[in-house]
Amino acid sequence: MSILTLDSVCKRFGSTEIIRDVSLAIEPGEKHAIIGPNGAGKSTLFHLISGRYNVSSGAIDFKGEAIQNLPPYEIARRGLARSFQVTNIFHRMSVFENIRCALLWSEGYRYSFWRLLGKQTALNARAHDMLEQIGLADKADLPSGELAYAQQRALELGIAVASGAELIMLDEPVAGMSNSEAENAVALIRRITEGKTLIMVEHDMNIVFDIADRISVLVYGEIIATDKPEHIRSNTRVQEAYLGEVPNDA
Amino acid sequence: MNEVFIFATLNGLVTGLLLFMLASGLTLIFSMMGVLNFAHASFYMLGAYIAYTVSGYIGFWGGLLIAPLLVGALGAGVERYGLRRVHSYGHVAELIFTFGLAFLIEELVQFFWGRDTKNYQTPELLDFALFTLFGQEFSAYRGFMIAISLGIFAALYVVLTRSRVGIIIQASISHPHTVANLGHNVPFIFMCVFGAGTALAGVAGVIAGPVLTTFPGMAVVLGSIVYIIVVIGGLGSLPGAFIASLLVGLLQSYAIAADAGMPELLEWLGVSFERSHPLNDLWTLKLPQIAPVLPYLLLILVLIFKPTGLMGNREE
Amino acid sequence: MKKHLLLWAAYALVLVLLPSLFSSVLGISILNQMTIWILFALSYNMMLGQGGMLSFGHAVYFGLGGFMSVHALNLIADEVLVFSITLIPLVGGVFGLLAALFIGSFSTRKAGTVFAMISLGIGELIVASSLIFVDFFGGEAGVSGDRTYGPAFFGIEFLQDSEVYYLGAFWLFVATLLMYLFTQTPAGRMANAVRDNPERAEFIGYSTRRVRFITFCAAGMFAGVAGGLFAINYEFITEENLNALTSGRVLLMAYIGGLGFFIGPIIGAVILTLMNSLLSNYSEMWMLYLGILFLLTVMFLPKGFAGFIMMHRAAWNNGKMGSLVLPYCLTALPAGLFLTAFIGMVELSHADELLHFLSMDLANDSAFSWFVLAMLAAIGAGGVKLARPRLAAAWEHANAAAQEAKS
Numbered sequence: 001m002s003i004l005t006l007d008s009v010c011k012r013f014g015s016t017e018i019i020r021d022v023s024l025a026i027e028p029g030e031k032h033a034i035i036g037p038n039g040a041g042k043s044t045l046f047h048l049i050s051g052r053y054n055v056s057s058g059a060i061d062f063k064g065e066a067i068q069n070l071p072p073y074e075i076a077r078r079g080l081a082r083s084f085q086v087t088n089i090f091h092r093m094s095v096f097e098n099i100r101c102a103l104l105w106s107e108g109y110r111y112s113f114w115r116l117l118g119k120q121t122a123l124n125a126r127a128h129d130m131l132e133q134i135g136l137a138d139k140a141d142l143p144s145g146e147l148a149y150a151q152q153r154a155l156e157l158g159i160a161v162a163s164g165a166e167l168i169m170l171d172e173p174v175a176g177m178s179n180s181e182a183e184n185a186v187a188l189i190r191r192i193t194e195g196k197t198l199i200m201v202e203h204d205m206n207i208v209f210d211i212a213d214r215i216s217v218l219v220y221g222e223i224i225a226t227d228k229p230e231h232i233r234s235n236t237r238v239q240e241a242y243l244g245e246v247p248n249d250a
Numbered sequence: 251m252n253e254v255f256i257f258a259t260l261n262g263l264v265t266g267l268l269l270f271m272l273a274s275g276l277t278l279i280f281s282m283m284g285v286l287n288f289a290h291a292s293f294y295m296l297g298a299y300i301a302y303t304v305s306g307y308i309g310f311w312g313g314l315l316i317a318p319l320l321v322g323a324l325g326a327g328v329e330r331y332g333l334r335r336v337h338s339y340g341h342v343a344e345l346i347f348t349f350g351l352a353f354l355i356e357e358l359v360q361f362f363w364g365r366d367t368k369n370y371q372t373p374e375l376l377d378f379a380l381f382t383l384f385g386q387e388f389s390a391y392r393g394f395m396i397a398i399s400l401g402i403f404a405a406l407y408v409v410l411t412r413s414r415v416g417i418i419i420q421a422s423i424s425h426p427h428t429v430a431n432l433g434h435n436v437p438f439i440f441m442c443v444f445g446a447g448t449a450l451a452g453v454a455g456v457i458a459g460p461v462l463t464t465f466p467g468m469a470v471v472l473g474s475i476v477y478i479i480v481v482i483g484g485l486g487s488l489p490g491a492f493i494a495s496l497l498v499g500l501l502q503s504y505a506i507a508a509d510a511g512m513p514e515l516l517e518w519l520g521v522s523f524e525r526s527h528p529l530n531d532l533w534t535l536k537l538p539q540i541a542p543v544l545p546y547l548l549l550i551l552v553l554i555f556k557p558t559g560l561m562g563n564r565e566e
Numbered sequence: 567m568k569k570h571l572l573l574w575a576a577y578a579l580v581l582v583l584l585p586s587l588f589s590s591v592l593g594i595s596i597l598n599q600m601t602i603w604i605l606f607a608l609s610y611n612m613m614l615g616q617g618g619m620l621s622f623g624h625a626v627y628f629g630l631g632g633f634m635s636v637h638a639l640n641l642i643a644d645e646v647l648v649f650s651i652t653l654i655p656l657v658g659g660v661f662g663l664l665a666a667l668f669i670g671s672f673s674t675r676k677a678g679t680v681f682a683m684i685s686l687g688i689g690e691l692i693v694a695s696s697l698i699f700v701d702f703f704g705g706e707a708g709v710s711g712d713r714t715y716g717p718a719f720f721g722i723e724f725l726q727d728s729e730v731y732y733l734g735a736f737w738l739f740v741a742t743l744l745m746y747l748f749t750q751t752p753a754g755r756m757a758n759a760v761r762d763n764p765e766r767a768e769f770i771g772y773s774t775r776r777v778r779f780i781t782f783c784a785a786g787m788f789a790g791v792a793g794g795l796f797a798i799n800y801e802f803i804t805e806e807n808l809n810a811l812t813s814g815r816v817l818l819m820a821y822i823g824g825l826g827f828f829i830g831p832i833i834g835a836v837i838l839t840l841m842n843s844l845l846s847n848y849s850e851m852w853m854l855y856l857g858i859l860f861l862l863t864v865m866f867l868p869k870g871f872a873g874f875i876m877m878h879r880a881a882w883n884n885g886k887m888g889s890l891v892l893p894y895c896l897t898a899l900p901a902g903l904f905l906t907a908f909i910g911m912v913e914l915s916h917a918d919e920l921l922h923f924l925s926m927d928l929a930n931d932s933a934f935s936w937f938v939l940a941m942l943a944a945i946g947a948g949g950v951k952l953a954r955p956r957l958a959a960a961w962e963h964a965n966a967a968a969q970e971a972k973s
Contacts, residue, residue, distance in 0.1 A: 050769065051768075052765075052769075071768065071773065072768040072769050073768045073769070073770075073771050073772055073773050076768070076769050076770060076771040077771045081769070081770075082769060084766075088763060088765065088766045089763065089766065090758070090759045090762040090763050090766065090767075091762055091763070092758070092761075092762050092826075093755075093758055093759065093762060097755065097758075097759075100755070101755055101756060101759045101767075101770060102770045104752050104755070104756065104770075104771075104772075105770060105771030105772060106771065109752040110752070111752065111753045111756070111772075111776060111777065111780055112751060112752050112753060113748055113751045113752070113753035113754065113780065113784070114751065115751055115752065116747065116750050116751060117750055117751065117752065117755060118750060159766070159770065163770065163771065286679055286682075286683075332861070332865060335865050336864060336865055336868075339868040341678070341679075342614075342618075342620050343864060343868055345620060345679075345682065346620075346817070346821055346864055347861065347864045347865070349622075349814070349817070350818075350857065350860040350861045350864055351861065353814065353856075353857045353860065354854070354857030354858065354860070354861055357851075357853050357854040357857045358854065358857075360854075361851065361854055361912075361915075361916070470810075474686060474690055474810070477683065477686065478683070478686075478687060481679075481680075481683045485679065530701065531698060531699045531700055531701055531702075532699070535698065539698055540694075540698065542694050543690075543691055543694040543695065543698075546687040546688075546690045546691040546694070547691065549683065549684075549687040550684060550687050550688065550691070553680060553683065553684050553687075554672050557675070557676055557680050
């Protein structure tokens with residue numbers, strides 16, 4: 001059974017239709033990439049799935065439960081985590097606090113105001129563990145706003161995956177990184193999404209074809225193809241969308 | 251009944267238009283700079299005081315001309331040397347800065363002019379009854395207030411929609427960076443808008459001073475109501491501010507004029523309470539008593555049911 | 567952990583010893599005001615500094631707590647209620663909490679300008695109602711009570727102000743501890759997260775509205791406790807204690823002290839209470855000075871006095887504090903001169919003929935007096951200008967060295 005299904009999802013802003021009739025099924029454990037030209041609606045699609053926007057019509061099911069139009073926190077609690085294209089961290093808090101906060105709900109702390117965080121050994125150990133994984137252990141006490149760009153992107157990723165969500169959505173995780181930084185980031189993504197379902201938006205095709213099991217191509221709010229990487233490469237409609245008009249003989 | 255209603259409407263109109271003169275400047279400043287200028291009513295007070303002093307030398311009309319210019323220059327100075335610096339610390343700091351400024355201006359006014367009420371008079375030229383209705387006089391000065399407020403809106407509207415400056419201002423509201431990239435000096439535009447907005451408040455002060463009395467508390471009296479109006483109307487929306495100003499002006503005016511309240515309501519419901527009932531104050535409440543509260547009630551209701559205000563579309 | 571315990575022990579010790587150091591009637595009276603305002607300012611910081619909610623109506627919870635406490639005092643006097651008045655702050659806290667539960671249920675949906683405006687509206691609404699519901703609020707005269715009734719607390723009947731001080735200090739200590747511990751809990755930490763980035767907080771499973779609501783209620787409760795202390799100390803309360811002036815004052819305290827730091831509001835409350843009670847004796851202009859101080863703080867010390875102290879951490883860590891002492895003194899001396907001359911001019915303009923200032927007799931109609939002050943001010947300003955580059959260089963040096971040590 002699919003872990004996430006989108007059924008004829010539409011999103012309109014005023015009279016402009018940004019997402020048109022998108023249907024998609026993601027299998028558990030799958031690494032799925034969404035590609036498409038700028039302005040195709042990839043980020044909007046992410047916002048719809050993660051609850052930042054409400055859908056105009058259509059249904060989104062996560063683990064067999066309808067999640068369309070639920071607030072983001074309800075969706076996050078069900079085990080769907082995401083990162084953002086523009087770094088979106090808690091900039092005045094320390095790196096360690098960022099990760100620990102991301103862990104709180106999944107570790108069952110809810111809104112409790114009677115438990116002292118300093119005494120939660122297991123929680124703190126998990127947060128430190130996560131910091132080791134994303135390579136920020138030595139920056140634990142630094143305010144996250146003072147990190148270098150690539151480090152902030154790593155933290156962005158860490159916040160998304162810390163909760164141990166089953167489905168992780170990454171929005172352009174390596175955008176703006178140098179080659180070596182991107183390489184590290186890809187290795188990191190592989191490591192921390194192992195055994196989990198991943199949906200990612202990415203422009204770098206090498207990375208997409210490297211990581212993804214399946215690829216969906218979004219053009220003008222429509223999915224024009226969903227297939228294995230090798231088939232996507234040879235798909236004429238995809239080439240058309242990316243290379244402009246395919247020379248027309250007629 | 252009819253005469254009460256007509257006079258309440260006229261008075262509501264005068265108040266509403268006066269409020270809009272403040273609210274329009276506040277809205278302009280907010281939409282451009284994202285700052286709710288808490289000291290806006292303080293500039294209104296400064297307008298009244300400066301005009302009072304100036305009119306002592308060269309008469310009311312000289313004051314009407316000079317005071318707004320001075321207030322506008324002061325406002326521009328505050329933007330240039332105060333607000334611009336605080337801008338980099340974020341919106342909360344800006345809001346707090348203008349809050350402190352309001353506090354400081356009130357103290358300065360007391361420092362320079364003292365704590366007592368000033369005898370600021372309407373000009374003799376307008377000291378006659380414009381018309382008499384049902385035996386009640388409507389003074390020419392109030393007519394003048396309506397005329398001048400309407401004149402200013404017309405001018406403002408034309409400038410904003412028809413002139414080059416207006417187009418640049420409108421563009422800076424929505425896309426400050428693009429406008430800067432086109433080579434316009436956005437900080438300079440900000441300073442001018444702040445100066446113009448405060449000058450408008452100054453005008454309001456000059457013409458309101460003689461009717462609403464010129465005293466150190468006049469900013470506080472009107473201030474919070476003006477902030478509430480721009481929020482009710484929708485932050486950044488001029489039409490919203492206009493509707494909300496008239497709404498609040500009329501609402502208060504009707505409530506003051508209405509001779510009704512809880513006793514009438516209870517009588518109509520057929521309920522009665524002993525005088526010694528612990529909530530006696532509530533059961534004897536009359537509408538004029540709650541007139542000052544109505545704008546705040548309206549605000550809370552609007553914010554709960556439509557947080558963006560009546561005509562607003564932006565959240566912050 | 568040990569370091570923390572030591573700090574708390576020191577805090578308790580200071581609270582206990584203060585009355586012996588300032589044992590005059592005025593001293594005790596100021597200390598009593600401080601306990602109230604520190605507690606109130608800490609609760610405000612919970613809201614704005616920790617939770618990111620700018621409130622222009624925090625006095626509502628302080629005042630309502632205070633009014634209920636005075637009514638409770640009266641019920642104790644009438645023997646309707648029988649408990650020791652040492653528990654009155656709890657009454658204030660409960661009613662502060664109840665008010666916050668109700669108001670927070672609809673006002674915490676948004677932070678930012680919308681929240682600020684709702685808080686302003688509610689504040690004005692309550693003040694206006696206080697003049698309508700005279701039975702409860704006592705109109706403009708307010709309500710008064712008497713703290714000497716009820717069962718005595720181990721023989722103490724609170725006839726003396728110093729006894730009241732220890733009661734206030736006890737509650738202040740307990741409340742400070744609880745407020746600090748709150749910052750260390752999941753709810754307290756998430757309040758910071760929501761302040762920093764409400765959007766992201768929603769995506770890690772938290773409803774920003776619920777997080778704000780919890781902080782809001784806690785802050786309202788502690789404000790109510792402060793109101794209870796006010797009731798015990800002054801034995802009366804008026805509409806003024808819940809109006810915008812009081813709300814503004816606590817905002818000033820928290821901001822001048824430093825919002826981002828737990829200790830900030832304590833510093834702010836101490837400074838402002840001192841200014842309020844000492845300066846107001848010497849000068850009618852003290853509110854003017856306060857306004858100027860506030861604006862200067864917002865412009866030049868956005869993180870308040872606590873932030874200013876914290877700015878020196880890098881220099882301190884590197885043992886470079888010593889190199890800053892002399893430049894600081896060289897700047898502070900002329901600055902002080904300028905300030906003195908400025909105050910002199912302000913006071914002179916409002917003096918009745920003669921002003922005794924700095925052991926000079928100045929007359930406000932003598933050009934010479936004005937000239938002397940203006941010269942002093944000019945010398946001071948010039949001195950600051952001369953000393954500034956040196957201070958900037960020393961500062962650069964101390965911090966650059968610190969950064970080297972870090973890398």
